[in-house]
Amino acid sequence: MRLGRGGNSPRGRDLGSNEERPDMPSYHPQRIEPKWQAYWERHKTFRAPDAPTSKSKLYILDMFPYPSGAGLHVGHPEGYTATDILCRYQRMRGRDVLHPMGWDAFGLPAEQYAIKTGTHPRETTRANVDTFRRQIKALGFSYDWDREVDTTDPGYYKWTQWIFLQLFDTWYDPDYEWVDPSGAARVGKGRPIAELPIPEDATDADAYRDSKRLAYRAEVPVNWCPELGTVLSNEEVVDGRSEVGGHPVVRTPLKQWMLRITAYADRLIDDLEDLNWSRAIKDMQRNWIGRSEGAEVDFAVEGNAASIRVYTTRPDTLFGATYLVLAPENPLVDAIATPECARGVAGYRDAAARKSDFDRAELSKTKTGVFTGAYAVNPVNGARVPIWSADYVLMGYGTGAIMAVPGHDERDFEFATAFGLPITRVVAARVEDAGLPLDAAESAYGVAVNSRNDSIALDGLPTAEAKSAITSWLEARGLGKKTVQTKLRDWLFSRQRYWGEPFPIVLDENDRAHAVPESELPVVLPELADFKPSGRPEPPLGKAADWVRYSPTLRRETNTMPQWAGSCWYFLRYLDPKNDARPWSRELERLWMPVDLYVGGAEHAVLHLLYSRFWHKVLFDRGEVSTPEPFQRLINQGMILGEVEYTGFRDSGGAWVSAEHARGADESLTRVKLEEEDVVKKGEGFVLASEPAVRVDARAHKMSKSRGNVINPDAVIAEYGADSLRLYEMFMGPLEAVKPWSMKGVEGVARFLGRAWRLVIDHDAEEVQLDDRVRDVELTTEQAKLVARTVAAVTDDFEAMRFNTSISRLMEFVNAFQGFETRPKRALETFTLLLAPLAPHVAEEMWEALGHGATLAYEPWPSFDPALLKDDEVEVPVQVNGKLRARVVVPADAAADAIEAAAKADERVAQWLVGKTIRKTVVVPGKLVNFVVS
C-alpha cells in the first residue's frame, strides 16, 4: 500500500504497491523489518549476560508454547509483545535482562499425527518448531536465542529425568525443623530417602522406603481414556471427559507412577500469600487444593467387628446424623452388607463402576443408592442408624464414607427425602428455634440445638465452638480426631504414550523400581516404527524389546512422563542451557532467580503453575534452588476473540426470530450472519435495521478453526508489518482484559506509524533521509513541555504495563508535532526512543536516519526536567452546587483565596451566585472551585 504523495512523486504516476517499488522511502515495514531482525541476529544484540551484575537483574519470562501444527495464533504475540516491550524498556534503563524462549514440544498431537501418517513425531515436532521460531522471529522479539530450549532434546530431558530421580530419592518429613537459605525457620522438608528412619517393626525396609518416596508406584483407580490410549491426571479430566479431544474417561485400577504433591499442599497454599499474582489465580489454586478442616469420627457397626470411619467438616452436627453412606467402591460395603441385601449392593456397585465419570456427573440430578441392611451406632446418642451405599459419596475423598446430616446438608437432604430417611434439626439461628421444622437443608452456621447427651451438651453453642467442643469430646474418648483434608490428590505421573520422557527407572523380577544410575542419563527414547496404542493400558515402548531388556533380571519402565514434566522446570534450564554436568549452575540460579515477571494464559492456572511450584519446592528442600517459589509476579493476558459478529435467527418458515426467543440450542432455527450495516443499536442491544422489533445477537466469539474467525499473524505482518501488529495488540486495551479483534484497529495503528515515519523521514526522497523540516535547533518552550509530558507519561505507563495508554500518548505527540513547520531533531530523537520498545523496527530505522550508527537498544531511556511539567497558568473548573458552570484561568501557583476571587469575578459564575447565599466554598488549588449555595 503506497502511502506517498501520488502524482507529485519524482518517480511519476500511480505506480502501485511497495512490491513494485522496493526502494520507496515511505514507511515500508516489509523492507525495514527483515533488515533490523537480521541486524539484531548478526550482532547478537539481545544476548543476555551470563551472570547479571549486582542487583540490577530482571528475569522476564513468557510461557513457552507448544508448537502445534496450526502455527502461531494472535493470542501468542499478545503476552510476548508485552514482555518484549518491558524488556526493551528495561535494557534502556540499564537493567540486565534475561528474556529467553523455547519449546514445550512433547505431547499428544505429534503422536496422533504419527499414528495417522507414519511421520515420526520427531519430524513433526521439528517442522512445527521451525514454523514457530520463524513466526516469532518475524515479530521482532528480543529473545536471547542462544538460550533456546526444547523439551524433546535429549540434552534437555536428561535433566527432566534427573529431577525425577530427585523426587524418587526424596521423602517428606512434615516435622523436620530447619532454617532455609534466607534464614527463615521452617517446619517440614523433603529429605533424602537415605535419611528415612526405618521403624523396627518394618519387615521389608525397601518396601517401606518405596512407600514413602515422593515418586512412587501405586495401584490406584485412574482416569483411563481408551480413545487416547492413556491415563490422565485429575487435572486433565473435565466433566468426565478428556480435556484434550473430549473423549470419555473411565475409572479403572492400574499400577501407576504417582507424585506426592499432597505432601506439599499446605505450603502450596501458604506460600501463595507473598506472591504478586492476581487474586483470581490464587483463588483457583486454593480451591483446587481444597483444604478443609474437620474431624474423623468412628461409628461402630452393629453385630460386626468392623467400624466405619467418616470425615466431616461439621462435627457439630453429629447429633443430627441419621444414616451413613459408603461409596460404592468402599471395600467395607461387602464386609457389612447383610445376606438379604448383598445382591442388591453388588449390583449397585457394578452399575456404578460401569458408568463413566461423565455419566456419573450427568445423571447426578437424582440421587441413587442402596441399603446395605446393616446399622451403625451414632457414638453421641447411641441411635441406630442405617448404612447405605450411594455414588454421591466418592471413594477418593476423605474416608470414602460420610455421616449424613440431612437437616444441614443439601445432598443428604435430597437423598433422605428420596428414600424416606429421618431428618432432624441440630442447628438453628436461635436456641428458641430448636423446634422449627426443616423444609430444606440449612447449611448456614448458627447455634447447636437438640444436641446433648449425659456427658456433653452443645445446645446454645455457636457452630464454631460446637465444632471444637465435640471434637475434643470425641478425641478424649478415642472416637474421633481433628483432621485436615484436601481435594488435591497425588499427581498421576505416567502416561501410556510414546512421545514423552522415558522414566529413568528399571524394574526387577519382583516388580520393584530402581533408579537408573545418573551416569546413564539421558535414557533416550528408543526408535519405534509403530505408534499405535493397543487400546489396552500397555505402553507402546513395550514394543522396543531390546531397549526394555536392561539386563537379564531388569527391564525398563515403559511408561512415559506427562507433557507437564518438561514445563515444570524449563525456566531453570534457560539460566544455563548448555551445561552438561548439571541441570543448572547453582551460582547462576542464585543470581537470576526468581522469575521477576511471568506472563501467560490463565488456562494454566492450576495445571502448569501448580505442578511447577511443587517441583520447585522439592528442589528447594533438596538445596538445588535458592527460592521457595519460582514466579514472583504473574500476569495472565486476556484472550483475544474474533471480530464482532452479528447473528440473526430465522425459523423454518424463514421468518425472523428475535434473539431473546432463540436462547438455547433450538435446532429449528437457522443462524444468519449479518453485516454491520444490516443492524442498528436499540436500547441495550442490536436489532435488524429493516425490522426493529427483531433483536440480533452481537458478540465476539473465541477464535476457532470451525468458526472460521482465526486471524493469522503472518497475514497481518505481510499486510501491515510486525510493528503494527505489536502496536495493535497492545492498543486494544488492558493486557489482562478479554478483547475482540478488529482489522480496522490494525489499520488505525498502521496509519499512526505512517504519520510518525513522515514526521521524521522525507517520504518524497529516493533514499531514506530526514525530512527538510527536521533541524538541529533548540526546542521551543511549547515543544519542550510536550516532550517532557510525553516522556513522563510513557515512562509511567510502561512501569505500570499500561501499554494501551502509552501508545495514546505517542499518538498525541505526533498529532501535535505534525503542526510544527520546524521539528527539532532532539525532540524527534526522544520520540524515537520512546517508540522503540513498542515498534522497534521502525524506531531503529528512524534512529539510523537521525544519524546514529548503532542500534538504539541500549540507548539511555529519555529523562526530562520535572519543571517542564508545570504550566505557568492553569484552567480551573468552577462549580456551583457541584455543577460545572465556568472555567477560569489563574496562575499555576495561585493561592486558594486568589482562585476563589477569580472564580467569583467570572461573569457566568456571578450569574449563578446572584441572589443566593454561599454556604460553603471548596477550593482545591490548581484543581477546582465549588460554591455550595442556597
Place this chain on the structure above:
RNA sequence: GCCGAAGUGGCGGAAUGGCAGACGCGCCGGACUCAAAAUCCGGUGGGGUAACACCCGUGUGGGUUCAAGUCCCACCUUCGGUACCA
C-alpha cells in the same frame, strides 16, 4: 449453586474521589484530485437552540460526600473458573 472479573458513545477503550468520554475505529463535512485511493484540516454522547444558554447522561435502586464512573449496601446482566470434595 459457589468463587473471581467486568458493565462508560455506534465500536475498542481513557479518567490519584475533583472538567466523563483521552487515544483509536466508524461516521459527517472540507482541502487536494478529472476522479478515486492515500494524505491533510474540522466536527462527532443524547435532548434542546438560528446560535448560545440550559437539561439529561458511566447496568438498576439506595447511601456517604461540597463533589461519585470511582467509596459503601442491595440487586440485575455478561464473561471466566469450579461443582455431589461431606
